Structures are given as structure tokens and as C-alpha cells.
Amino acid sequence: MAGPTEDGIQRGGPIARLLIYGVLVLAALYFLMPLYVMLITSFKTLPQISHGNLFSLPAPFSTGAWSSAWSNACTGSDCTGLHRYFWNSVAFTVPAVAFSTLFGAINGYVLTKWRFRGSELVFGLLLGGTFVPFQMFLLPMARVLGLIGLDNSLAGLTLVHTVYGIAFTTLFCRNYYVTIPDELVKAARIDGAGFIATFRHVILPISTPILMVCVIWQFTQIWNDFLFGVVFTSGSEHPITVALNNLVNTSSTGVKRYNVDMAGAIITALPTLVVYIVAGRYFMRGLTAGAVKG
Known part of the structure; x- marks a missing residue:
């Protein structure tokens, strides 16, 4: 005979799994949100950042910031990039x-x-x-x-x-x-x-x-x-x-x-x-x- 814990899991299995997955998805979204903001911001132009929404997608899509950070970004008196x-x-x-x-x-x-x-x-x-x-x-x-x-x-x-x-x-x-x-x-x-x-x-x-x-x-x-x-x-x-x-x-x-x-x-x-x-x-x-x- 199944014990109380096992029996409880069997009776409430689908609901328990749904709650667990829901919590995990919310936690993942919470921790991934800063990465999402960083990523979309890196593909925006300065006017889009100044006048747009923090979570809005870049329009138009620009890779200029990546090129500047890698090759042309100034670090102090040095402008050779990262x-x-x-x-x-x-x-x-x-x-x-x-x-x-x-x-x-x-x-x-x-x-x-x-x-x-x-x-x-x-x-x-x-x-x-x-x-x-x-x-x-x-x-x-x-x-x-x-x-x-x-x-x-x-x-x-x-x-x-x-x-x-x-x-x-x-x-x-x-x-x-x-x-x-x-x-x-x-x-x-x-x-x-x-x-x-x-x-x-x-x-x-x-x-x-x-x-x-x-x-x-x-x-x-x-x-x-x-x-x-x-x-x-x-x-x-x-x-x-x-x-x-x-x-x-x-x-x-x-x-x-x-x-x-x-x-x-x-x-x-x-x-x-x-x-x-x-x-x-x-x-x-x-x-x-x-x-x-x-």
C-alpha cells in the first residue's frame, strides 16, 4: 500500500506538477529579464533608448553598439575597443x-x-x-x-x-x-x-x-x-x-x-x-x- 506522501502525490500529481512548472517558469522569466533587457538594448540606437520603452524590441535593428564596443569603444585615453x-x-x-x-x-x-x-x-x-x-x-x-x-x-x-x-x-x-x-x-x-x-x-x-x-x-x-x-x-x-x-x-x-x-x-x-x-x-x-x- 502506498504511504501517505506517495498516495498524496498520486492523487494530486497533475496539479502539483503544474504548480511546480509554473513556479519554475516564473522564476526563469524573473532571472532572464535583465538579460533580455541587456540584449535588446545592445541592438538599439541611442534615440530608441531615450524615447522608447525599456522592454520594446529594437526598430530598426542595429549592430552599431556591438561594433563600437568591440573595436571603437574608448576606455580612458585608449579607443581601440575591448x-x-x-x-x-x-x-x-x-x-x-x-x-x-x-x-x-x-x-x-x-x-x-x-x-x-x-x-x-x-x-x-x-x-x-x-x-x-x-x-x-x-x-x-x-x-x-x-x-x-x-x-x-x-x-x-x-x-x-x-x-x-x-x-x-x-x-x-x-x-x-x-x-x-x-x-x-x-x-x-x-x-x-x-x-x-x-x-x-x-x-x-x-x-x-x-x-x-x-x-x-x-x-x-x-x-x-x-x-x-x-x-x-x-x-x-x-x-x-x-x-x-x-x-x-x-x-x-x-x-x-x-x-x-x-x-x-x-x-x-x-x-x-x-x-x-x-x-x-x-x-x-x-x-x-x-x-x-x-
Whole structure:
């Protein structure tokens, strides 16, 4: 006999589903409304924005704001557009994500399958690093970058994000690798595989979900970062987030160009959206894989 909860769901199933879907649709519309306004505003001309309705569709449809934001938008005294700063962000985000994810995977592998004396202390210190506000790293990092000659450079910004991200990727990978049976590693050792061979041929092939979690997490954090970018770079070395801020707060004509600002904001956000679309299906699987061992 069905229990009260199950029986209640059976009797009120269609109504319950209708209410749930209705709430979900309303929530989706609520959260997508700002994106809708941004998108249609970016395709409007300034007169349409000034005299039209906020939610009205652009008529005529114009891509001038996108062209201006990408190629001709002024950021301070520089009028080269966002394209230069877009590639700046690509240049340091991609290696920083790759290095921090790789080192995090290796650390998690060592801390779970090749434990050594003091490994728990090391993990505790790395875990503690995730709770330290990144503002506290600004002065020490600036000092170190100056000493090694990487201040005001994309290479220095890559190093900063790599070092700061390792604590998070290590935490993710360690919790995931705990769920992998130790017998797999022991069997590889019996077959003659060493540290690197075991990691490459046994651990990595089954690490796709957690690696995708690390990639999405790190890419989002690094690409959207503003503070490190504005502190550790200047001028033509700025990332796109800093350039977008300059674009929004600067106008050579004194007229607020909302269409250009919206186009620039969407251009800045597109890469993270693409990453979520491509790798998002692995995200929840990777996060929940390490929740329970066994």
C-alpha cells in the first residue's frame, strides 16, 4: 500500500506538477529579464533608448553598439575597443585554469593515494587557504611579483591566479579521489606503474567530472576577476573586466551610451556562458561525486 506522501502525490500529481512548472517558469522569466533587457538594448540606437520603452524590441535593428564596443569603444585615453583586452583575458585565463587544475589534481592524488607523514597537516593548510579573503594577498603578491620581475604583466597575473586557485582545486580533487578504491592504485603498482604512470593511466581517465568542475570554477573566477586585474596590471595589459569598467565610466562625447555598455557587458560574459554550456553537464556530477564515500 502506498504511504501517505506517495498516495498524496498520486492523487494530486497533475496539479502539483503544474504548480511546480509554473513556479519554475516564473522564476526563469524573473532571472532572464535583465538579460533580455541587456540584449535588446545592445541592438538599439541611442534615440530608441531615450524615447522608447525599456522592454520594446529594437526598430530598426542595429549592430552599431556591438561594433563600437568591440573595436571603437574608448576606455580612458585608449579607443581601440575591448578586443585587445578580450585577448589579454584569454592569454592569462587559459594557462591559469590549466595549471591550477593540473596541480590541484596532482595534489589531490598525492593526498589520497600516496599519503606521507604530515599529509593531513598539508591538506589542512590548503583548506585554510580557501577561507582567507583574497584582499589579504594583494600586498604580499605585489611584493613577490616585483622581486621576480613579473609585476604589471599578464605572466604575473597568470601566476597570481594559479597560486590562489590551487587551494580550491586541491580541495575538489581530494574529495573526489577519496571515493576511488585504493585497490586500483595498488593494482597499478603491482603491474609496475610508478607515480606518474598511475596518475596518467588510472586516475586521469576517471577524473573527467571533477576536472570539469575545476575548469568551470576556475574559469569563472579568473575571467570575472576585477581586483587582481586592476591591481597587478595597467594600461594595455588590463583584462577585459577592467576595460569594461573603464568603458562604462568613460565617454568621449559626454553622452551615456547604454547600448554600447550593454554590448560590452554581454561580450565580457559570453566566454563563461560558453564554458557552462559545454561543460555544465559534468558540474553537478563532479560536485556530488565526493559527497559520500563508498
